[in-house]
Amino acid sequence: MPQTTRLVFGLGSLHHLFSPRARFGLIAAAAEAGLTRFDVAPAYGNGLAEHELGRALRVLRLRTFAVHTKVGIPVAIYPRVAATYAFPAVRLLDVARGGLRSGFARRTFDPDALRESLHGSLRRLGLDRVQRFFLHEPIRPFETGEYGAVVETMERLIRDGKIVEWGIAGPQRKYRGPALLGIPVVQQPLDEWLALPPRERSPGATLYGLNRAWRAGGAGESFPRYVRILAEANPAVQFLVSTNDRARVAPLAGAVP
Numbered sequence: 001m002p003q004t005t006r007l008v009f010g011l012g013s014l015h016h017l018f019s020p021r022a023r024f025g026l027i028a029a030a031a032e033a034g035l036t037r038f039d040v041a042p043a044y045g046n047g048l049a050e051h052e053l054g055r056a057l058r059v060l061r062l063r064t065f066a067v068h069t070k071v072g073i074p075v076a077i078y079p080r081v082a083a084t085y086a087f088p089a090v091r092l093l094d095v096a097r098g099g100l101r102s103g104f105a106r107r108t109f110d111p112d113a114l115r116e117s118l119h120g121s122l123r124r125l126g127l128d129r130v131q132r133f134f135l136h137e138p139i140r141p142f143e144t145g146e147y148g149a150v151v152e153t154m155e156r157l158i159r160d161g162k163i164v165e166w167g168i169a170g171p172q173r174k175y176r177g178p179a180l181l182g183i184p185v186v187q188q189p190l191d192e193w194l195a196l197p198p199r200e201r202s203p204g205a206t207l208y209g210l211n212r213a214w215r216a217g218g219a220g221e222s223f224p225r226y227v228r229i230l231a232e233a234n235p236a237v238q239f240l241v242s243t244n245d246r247a248r249v250a251p252l253a254g255a256v257p
């Protein structure tokens with residue numbers, strides 16, 4: 001299958017699939033359909049998405065692929081056993097202890113946290129480098145010194161060959177348009193991007209929340225057709241798509257050649 005570079009396959013819900021076999025099958029189906037850009041984060045299944053993507057990449061031996069991951073939501077990474085059938089039990093315990101809630105309520109973007117988080121992601125993925133490294137949904141604007149340290153660290157990681165690009169992923173309203181701040185790569189909700197004045201839209205943004213927008217609009221046409229229309233109307237952007245249903249993967253991949 002030809003690879004599509006305008007669609008990124010999101011693995012934010014991979015941990016909702018119960019078995020390692022089903023998770024591998026979904027990633028393999030995406031790769032088979034030409035979806036070889038993958039979006040993960042340490043926070044997705046507390047390491048599980050990165051771990052399972054790494055395993056699949058080793059088995060599938062793809063010649064071309066790209067991995068986008070993130071940093072900043074300080075969840076506890078589950079032990080390797082959680083990537084087996086043990087995930088629901090480990091998650092239940094974590095939720096009961098309040099670990100998940102407290103992780104998602106905080107953010108850490110200091111230089112050491114950036115480096116350590118990336119190191120952990122690369123280890124779980126079994127890679128030397130990722131294509132994109134995003135600040136994951138900051139919950140307040142950065143102070144000047146803090147932002148300077150982020151930029152310096154990210155540029156160092158690029159020079160060291162650990163990442164190719166960096167950016168910010170999440171709702172951007174509070175930053176008054178990242179294009180104005182000069183953040184290199186932006187991943188944000190589709191509805192928010194559409195509502196921005198064109199001069200504040202980051203060129204080359206990656207947009208998520210497509211399915212929510214499709215449903216909000218009445219889900220008139222099929223979802224793959226909605227994605228196609230959107231892609232034709234906005235040729236400079238990339239889109240995140242996601243499904244846990246293997247049968248839906250190929251029609252989605254075919255929506256944007």
Ligand SMILES: NC(=O)c1ccc[n+]([C@@H]2O[C@H](COP(=O)([O-])OP(=O)(O)OC[C@H]3O[C@@H](n4cnc5c(N)ncnc54)[C@H](OP(=O)(O)O)[C@@H]3O)[C@@H](O)[C@H]2O)c1
Pocket residue numbers: 009010011012013039040136137169170171187188208209210211212213223224240241242243244245248252
């Ligand atoms: N801060 C961030 O950067 C951020 C935030 C949110 C998400 N993300 C990334 O973006 C990815 C996508 O997240 P999203 O929130 O944008 O989700 P989405 O793509 O808007 O929606 C996913 C939903 O679409 C459904 N779906 C897929 N194909 C369909 C079809 N043909 N017909 C009907 N329903 C269909 C899926 O259901 P089934 O599974 O049942 O098919 C799933 O419930 C995530 O996995 C994650 O990687 C990033």
